[in-house]
Each structure stands twice: as structure tokens, then as C-alpha cells.
Amino acid sequence: MTPGSAPSFGLLVRIAVLAVVVVFVQIGVVSEVPLFGVSVDISPLLVVFVGLLCGSTVGALTGFAVGLLVDLTLVQTLGVTSLIFTLIGYWSGRLRELRDPQAALTPLLVGAAGTAAALVGYSLMEFLLGVDAPVSLELVRQIVIGILLGTMVALPMWVIVRRSLVGALPEDPRRRRRRAYTTGGLSPLSRP
Amino acid sequence: MLLVVLSLLLLTAYFGEAPNGRLHAVQRDFLTVVSPIQDGANKALKPVRNLFGWIDNTVHAKKQRDELLKQVDKLRGELVSSQSEKRSYHELLGLYHLDDQLSIRDYHPVTATVVGKSPNIWYATVDIDQGESAGVHVNDPVINGEGLVGKVALATSDGAEVSLITDSTMGVSARLGTTNATGIVQPKLGDPNDLLLQYLPANTVANPGEYVVTSGTVASPDDSLYPPGILIGQVTSVNEESAYESVNVRPTANLHNLDVVQVLTAAQGTMPANLSHLVVSLPVGQGPGASGSSGEALASTGAG
Numbered sequence: 001m002t003p004g005s006a007p008s009f010g011l012l013v014r015i016a017v018l019a020v021v022v023v024f025v026q027i028g029v030v031s032e033v034p035l036f037g038v039s040v041d042i043s044p045l046l047v048v049f050v051g052l053l054c055g056s057t058v059g060a061l062t063g064f065a066v067g068l069l070v071d072l073t074l075v076q077t078l079g080v081t082s083l084i085f086t087l088i089g090y091w092s093g094r095l096r097e098l099r100d101p102q103a104a105l106t107p108l109l110v111g112a113a114g115t116a117a118a119l120v121g122y123s124l125m126e127f128l129l130g131v132d133a134p135v136s137l138e139l140v141r142q143i144v145i146g147i148l149l150g151t152m153v154a155l156p157m158w159v160i161v162r163r164s165l166v167g168a169l170p171e172d173p174r175r176r177r178r179r180a181y182t183t184g185g186l187s188p189l190s191r192p
Numbered sequence: 193m194l195l196v197v198l199s200l201l202l203l204t205a206y207f208g209e210a211p212n213g214r215l216h217a218v219q220r221d222f223l224t225v226v227s228p229i230q231d232g233a234n235k236a237l238k239p240v241r242n243l244f245g246w247i248d249n250t251v252h253a254k255k256q257r258d259e260l261l262k263q264v265d266k267l268r269g270e271l272v273s274s275q276s277e278k279r280s281y282h283e284l285l286g287l288y289h290l291d292d293q294l295s296i297r298d299y300h301p302v303t304a305t306v307v308g309k310s311p312n313i314w315y316a317t318v319d320i321d322q323g324e325s326a327g328v329h330v331n332d333p334v335i336n337g338e339g340l341v342g343k344v345a346l347a348t349s350d351g352a353e354v355s356l357i358t359d360s361t362m363g364v365s366a367r368l369g370t371t372n373a374t375g376i377v378q379p380k381l382g383d384p385n386d387l388l389l390q391y392l393p394a395n396t397v398a399n400p401g402e403y404v405v406t407s408g409t410v411a412s413p414d415d416s417l418y419p420p421g422i423l424i425g426q427v428t429s430v431n432e433e434s435a436y437e438s439v440n441v442r443p444t445a446n447l448h449n450l451d452v453v454q455v456l457t458a459a460q461g462t463m464p465a466n467l468s469h470l471v472v473s474l475p476v477g478q479g480p481g482a483s484g485s486s487g488e489a490l491a492s493t494g495a496g
Contacts, residue, residue: 074353075317083203
């Protein structure tokens with residue numbers, strides 16, 4: 001999807017269903033299975049991957065909606081998760097629009113960066129809002145482990161998000177053009 | 193940009209309003225709607241959770257067994273001396289007519305299943321499947337077989353949100369098991385396996401391994417009246433960094449793997465409920481936070 005083009009209704013429905021499923025699976029299962037004392041958070045991964053597949057507008061919208069859903073369901077301070085997820089959704093969308101990275105490891109790196117941004121963003125927001133209790137240095141270790149765990153589940157999450165949305169994703173003209181060149185169909189050099 | 197501004201507006205409005213404000217009400221209503229869905233999803237996904245739990249338990253079983261065998265040896269020795277002390281204690285209670293203590297049953301425990309957990313390291317909360325319709329109210333203490341778990345932060349008709357003792361909003365009046373030294377147990381943010389028992393009297397001697405239990409008093413008028421003697425954790429070390437006398441405490445309840453909990457509802461008309469209301473209605477200054485105040489005395493006596 002190019003900047004400015006409106007997302008299709010089918011795509012938005014798919015994202016909405018995926019968001020609800022991911023948030024409930026996160027709260028009901030994934031959060032209750034700690035690894036090294038930290039729970040994996042798959043909701044920021046969903047947001048960055050939607051941004052990476054659909055662009056900045058849909059990424060930011062998804063981030064806001066998923067953040068609001070998380071804050072409402074977990075009775076957290078309204079607006080904190082929305083703000084962070086909106087920013088990371090927009091950022092991953094812009095990455096696609098400006099650079100359109102095609103490397104196989106792109107989802108891994110984007111997932112790691114998205115998880116890191118979410119964890120550091122939460123911490124900054126909580127410090128800004130004021131913390132009454134003493135803070136342990138263990139927090140740094142928890143953030144690092146959280147980023148590593150987010151990176152580990154980034155690829156499976158990328159596969160799930162891409163497969164869920166692939167039928168509704170509109171063709172990107174730039175990508176179509178590049179594919180055409182590589183297959184030789186439309187390249188001027190391949191013409192007789 | 194619009195979404196960022198909207199998020200900031202939400203954040204500012206939510207942060208600035210009272211707990212019974214509009215946005216909090218929306219959040220409560222939303223929780224009322226999603227509680228049954230969460231409950232259903234929890235039941236459907238339970239096999240998956242159990243599978244992961246089984247793997248985790250298997251990995252840690254051998255280490256836990258060795259630790260438990262050591263503990264059994266130690267506790268067997270302690271049991272012998274405790275039994276004779278208990279006999280003397282009951283004789284003394286009977287002598288002074290103080291043997292009408294309250295037990296956990298008097299607090300009308302409501303058993304609830306944990307249906308969700310926050311993944312965020314800054315919010316140590318869980319969702320349970322019992323709410324106001326079962327008698328659960330805000331600030332009710334929550335326990336499990338291992339010790340204190342937390343208190344109810346928000347209650348809807350069919351569900352509730354529980355703040356764990358490791359949540360940044362928590363503070364529990366506690367005392368060291370073998371002494372009368374009381375303080376406040378607070379979490380150490382970022383470390384879910386460590387609590388801090390702060391504001392202990394000067395020259396308090398605390399030994400590693402010593403148990404920390406609830407004191408049965410409250411720290412502020414809107415605090416929860418935890419029954420006395422509920423196990424919170426064990427002392428791991430004396431904290432040298434703090435300006436106050438304080439010790440590090442490891443919670444005994446496994447907060448990572450909560451499945452079933454009990455909410456102490458102290459239903460209307462019961463002795464614990466009457467005492468709670470009495471403590472809360474005390475004017476500021478006479479409150480139980482003041483050392484030796486009437487509120488503390490009432491709470492302590494009433495709760496045993």
C-alpha cells in the first residue's frame with residue numbers, strides 16, 4: 001500500500017480480528033508462561049509487523065487500537081500503551097515506505113527494535129508519570145531479556161501476521177515493478 | 193499526529209481524574225463486557241497453558257525437590273519446638289480469655305480462577321473470574337495456599353482486577369515472624385522476586401530465612417485490612433543501601449504461576465467487616481498509621 005491510498009475494508013477487518021485474538025492470547029496464555037522470569041509480549045510485534053506490511057497510516061491506527069484494547073482490558077493507565085504503540089506502528093510503516101527492506105532478517109530486526117522501543121517507552125512513561133516504589137537495577141536485566149525474547153518470537157509472529165493479512169494486502173506498485181524486473185517479464189533489457 | 197495527540201489527551205485526562213471518573217467508569221464497563229469472553233478464552237486455552245506449565249515444572253522439579261528435602265529436615269526440627277510453644281501459647285490465651293480469634297473462614301473467602309495476566313513489567317496485575325456478584329469488593333485481600341497474593345484493585349459484576357504484592361501501587365503492613373518489629377512491605381520495581389520490608393524500628397535484628405507475615409493493621413485509611421499472620425515471604429538479606437532499617441524479602445507465593453486464589457470478602461455483618469469499617473471511619477490522625485493508635489489496636493485485637 002502506498003502512502004495516501006486508503007486501506008480496504010477487508011484488510012481492516014482482518015487486522016481487527018487478529019488484534020483481538022493476539023491480545024486475548026497474550027493475556028490468557030503467553031503472559032502466564034514466563035521465561036527467565038519475564039513474559040514475552042507479542043502485541044508490539046503485531047503492531048510493527050502490520051506497519052511493515054501495510055504502511056504508516058494503518059500501522060499507527062493499529063498501534064492506537066491495540067494499545068487502547070490492552071489498556072482497557074488490563075486496567076492500566078489509559079493512553080500509555082496507545083501512545084507507544086502508535087509511534088512504533090507509524091515508525092515501522094515509514095520504514096517500509098522509505099526503505100522497503102527485503103532482507104530475510106528484516107522481520108527479526110524490526111521485531112527486536114519494536115520490542116525494545118515498547119519496553120523502553122513504557123519505562124520512560126512510568127518514570128515521567130511518577131513511581132512511588134523503589135526501583136531495582138534488575139529492571140535493566142528484565143528489559144534486556146524482554147528484548148531477546150521478543151526477538152526470538154519475532155519470526156513466527158511475522159509468519160502468522162503475514163499469512164493472516166496476505167490475501168487482503170493490495171499490491172504495492174514499487175514492489176510489483178521490482179518483481180517484474182527480476183522475473184524478466186517487463187525489463188527493457190529483456191526485450192528483443 | 194492526530195492519534196498521538198489523542199493518546200496524550202487520554203493519558204492526561206485519565207491521570208488527572210478521580211478513580212470514580214468517567215474514563216475509569218468506561219474501563220470498568222469494558223472489563224464487565226470482556227470478563228465472560230476472557231473467562232471463555234481462558235478455559236479454551238487452558239490445555240496450551242498447562243502444556244507450557246508442565247514443561248516448566250519438569251525443568252525445575254529436580255532442583256525444587258532437593259530444596260524441599262532440605263526444608264523438610266529443617267522444619268521437622270522446628271515443628272517439635274513449635275508444638276510445645278503452641279501448647280503454652282493456648283494455655284496463656286485461655287487464661288486471659290483471648291482465644292476467640294478469627295480464622296480465614298471468618299473472612300468469607302471466595303475462590304476465584306486467574307483468567308489473565310499483564311505482560312508488562314510495570315503492572316503486576318491479574319484478572320480473576322469472580323466479581324461483585326460473588327461479594328468481591330475493591331481492596332479485598334487476595335491469598336493462595338502459599339501466602340499473600342495482593343488485593344482487589346477493581347471489581348465488576350463478574351470479574352475483578354487484582355494488584356499483586358509486586359505491583360508499584362502496593363504497600364502492606366507486615367511484621368517479622370519472630371519479633372514484634374513491624375514495617376511496610378513494598379515491591380522493588382523490576383524485580384518480581386524481591387520485596388522490601390521498610391521502616392523497621394532501629395536496631396531490628398533480622399535473620400535470613402525468617403518469615404514475614406501481615407501485621408493485621410493498615411497503613412492508611414483507604415488501605416486494605418489484611419488479616420494478621422498471612423505469610424508474605426522470607427527474609428533473604430538485610431538491605432544496607434536503604435536509609436531506613438529494611439530487609440529484602442522473597443515472596444512465598446509463586447506469583448508467576450497463579451491459577452486459583454481466594455478473595456477474603458469479609459461479608460457485611462461479619463466481625464472482620466465491622467472492624468474494617470471501623471478502622472476506615474477513624475478520622476485522620478487517629479488512624480492506624482499512628483503508632484499505638486486506637487485503630488491499630490482495634491484491628492489487631494479484632495483480627496486476632
